[in-house]
Amino acid sequence: MNSPTAAPADPSGPLAAAPAARSTRSGPHRAGRRIRRQLPSSPWLFAAPGLLVVGVFSLYPFVSTVVNSFTDRRTLVPGHYVGLANFRELWHDDMFWTGLRNSTLYVLGVVPALVVLPLLLALLVQRHIPGIAFFRAAFYTPVVASIVVVGLIWVWMLDDRGLINSVLEAVGVGKVGFLSDQWLLLCSAMAVTVWKGLGYYMIIYLAALANVPRELHEAAAVDGAGAVRRFFTVTVPALRSTMVLVAALSSVSAFKVFSEVYLMAGPSGGPAGEDTTLVMLVQRVGTGLTGRVGYASAISVVVFVVTVALMLLVLRADRREDA
């Protein structure tokens, strides 16, 4: 252990010790201190590229959206400050409430399925049996597939004359209006979201399952617990924080759903626009040459507030469980 105080005691004498002592003094610790002294802003220089990206692509658009929400800005016309007028208009806009209802229903429909089903899938594919890698890859494939391609395939399958309706007709059930009934359309879009997200959350659960101590399962088995009981008393408690993470991630993305509903319900948002979600409304109102950027920004601010509230709700529920 070299230290400045030990240097004079070096048997090779002061002349020999001097460089050693100098070398010790100019070690990494002191060198860092000197760099700090010479370049006090060096940490900021290192962080600058990252901060620049965050500033330009996240912070600026975010602040810009908030500022625009208080203006009557349109795509080609600079706006003027209008105070809370956009938010007051939201309050009286039926389509906004339709969007809020559908986005909320989407969270309620999709999140429980995406918390539970990928866990069951992960339990199935975590076993080391021949050929299991194929199933893991198969379940993950929808995640990497383009949402547009996936959406179109499901539209063809759920079409009035598509594969699913042909089968239903053949077995005597008759045609089901998956793409023409307001509620069935929303449920169909939810099913596609769940189907596409299963693999992604399955991977998260697989990683978490690998960390569940095997001894716990063995001890529970010795105590006579069956597979179902071990699942509820060992696996679920061990994966609780992962389930919270999945719930948080899936609720945020479900509330912001756009592609699935847009592709399946069309640009008008389903029959009479009844399947419009909030993000679809942002797109419809705010884009194009006559887009109302100010009003669309106000809707975006509401989406942001609700998303943050959802996250806080999930985290609060997790903390309450911990207490």
Place this chain on the structure above:
Amino acid sequence: MRISRRAFAAAAVLATVLPLSACSSDSDSGSSDASGKVEGKITFQTWNLQANFKDYFNGVIADFQKKYPGTEVKWVDRPAEGYADKISADAAGGTLPDVVNVSPDLVAPLAKAGLALDLDKAAADYRKEYLPGAWQSHQIPGMQGTYAFPWYLNTGPLFYNKRLFGDAGLDAAKPPKTYDEVFADGLAMARKSNGKIATFANVPTIEDFGRYGVESMNKSGDGFAFNDAKGVELLTKYKELYDAKALDPQALTATPESAGHKFLTESVSMNPGSALDLANFKKQAPTLYKNIGITDQITSTGKANMYVMGVMVNSKTKQKPAAVAFAHFVTDATRQMEFAKKVAIFPSTAGSLDDPYFTKEDGTDETRVRIAAAKSLKTAVNYTPVLFSEQMKTALRNEVAKALQGKQSPKEALDNAVKACDQLLKQS
């Protein structure tokens, strides 16, 4: 710590000030004077034309550059999907190309924002070269001037599926000629097929109201008027079709593309089309092509609907003489005639439709459709008002859907649609 506070403050100020700065930009409309030497580098943007017409446009550009030495035209082509959004982004960002392929509904907001050059001032001499109706199609109610050169026109017949007509017990040799016959045939087809054969795949659009004889806008052009008695009558008839399952079950969410796909897959018996469609049927749906029936567009006005494409000059271009000269060059009679012989479109230049190519039969279906379309274009009207934006189309579609579902009466639906469109017009 001091640095972090300073940095944070700077970032916060920047993030607040930059967006605010966007609120205070002005919209200088620029001068309309396009006189001067034709020279310099310009950019020309087209709407999904490169894939099929690369050689044609390269030839046009080469000819222009040869005619005007010292000019250079850079051609960019954008996909059909999201074209309006691309123009919006360019216009908002100040990067709009010098010469842009547009439709009338895209010109209107650009002209209002002072980004489209007034050709009545900058290129008045060229006006007489075009059909009067085509030239007027880029005039904006409430504004003086014309904001794009008319380019190619299109219209088309009503296609019907002879096999489906026969299956429903109707005479395929006698397609409907009037609205009453269309509705009667649609109801009969649905009844005889137990609701399995629908007539149309979409709900009525603003064009359909126009074709039915409904005035879309009021005389002064500052409000919509399609909620009159005739409009209500049309929607009431569509409601009868919907209740009888003579409209496809997915009609309420259909787009023109999905409706075309339904006709292509023989799910519905009729679909309005353009002269471009026949070649498409032949290639993509040979079975349908064998059974295709062609009849005239059904109108109560005697005037067919036409689609107009235009070429706009950016009023902020630094090369105004070259941009105007090129926009005119692309849309002049020679170039339009050449283009029309490559694809089923129709020139908007005066006299071009009298060319033997548009008047002489050769016994083929393609020529028959082309001649009929060219004839109807002489009196055709663009029934979609230039001020009718995408948001307005959605508002109308959604209110119409509510009426068809029985959630409100046709009168209430159209009143609500007019109210919503008027509101959007005021905000635009």
